[in-house]
Amino acid sequence: MATKRTPFVGGNWKANGTKESVAALCQTLNSAAVPAGVDVVVAPTALHIPFVQGNLSPDYQVSAQDVWATDGFGAYTGCLTPAMVSDFGLKWTLTGHSERRHTVAAESSQLVADKTKAALDAGLNVILCIGELLEERKAGKTNDVCSEQLEPVLSTVDPAAWSEGRIVVAYEPVWAIGTGETATPDQAEEVHAFLRTFLAGQPNVGEAAAASIRIIYGGSVKGSNSSELYSKPNIDGFLVGGASLKADFLKIISSVV
């Protein structure tokens, strides 16, 4: 296979874990070394972050699951600010996860863009999640939805973030998240290829940066389907939910080496 971009595997633990199960998961992950040349980033709940930082091998990087759109600190009850996440030594946050856009909050793409900008401005790298609902796919609107979700980000963040590789785009079709129904490798590749071409055509990104941006796939990724998905030229890794809570995550990591 032609050399792709540095592979990226994210584990989104969502609102899962007890003290005991998180400790056991750290032990499971510590039983395997992170392969050289792969970025592996896990996103525990905010409560579990310090424990995970202290108990997980530093080869794994730790991410927040979301941040509020502000600099510094302030009156944002229930939120983490990018400055706070950075103060704890984290280098990553997710933004725009579909559960924030559609399930636990109704975040607009502009709010997601503002959060992404705030995170980048605080020195964090961002796993920016986008993806269409089932009815949008059925209506043939997948590419439109994905580009509409990207547009506010394109006009809001410092363009240098794209060429510096500080934004990883996670394409996660909502109908494939947590459902066991994965996009086929061809379905995923079609959207990833579209996204790369779309980004290449943006004045704030351009061809060289678009060729270097990591576009990862999320939605029922498992050890049993990750190799085939990764064999596609525009799929640079994964954002994994359910399977990131199990030893199967190690299999997914080894499939991108």
Ligand code: PGA
């Ligand atoms: P899933 O979740 O792997 O459980 O489908 C993916 C995600 O939400 O990032």
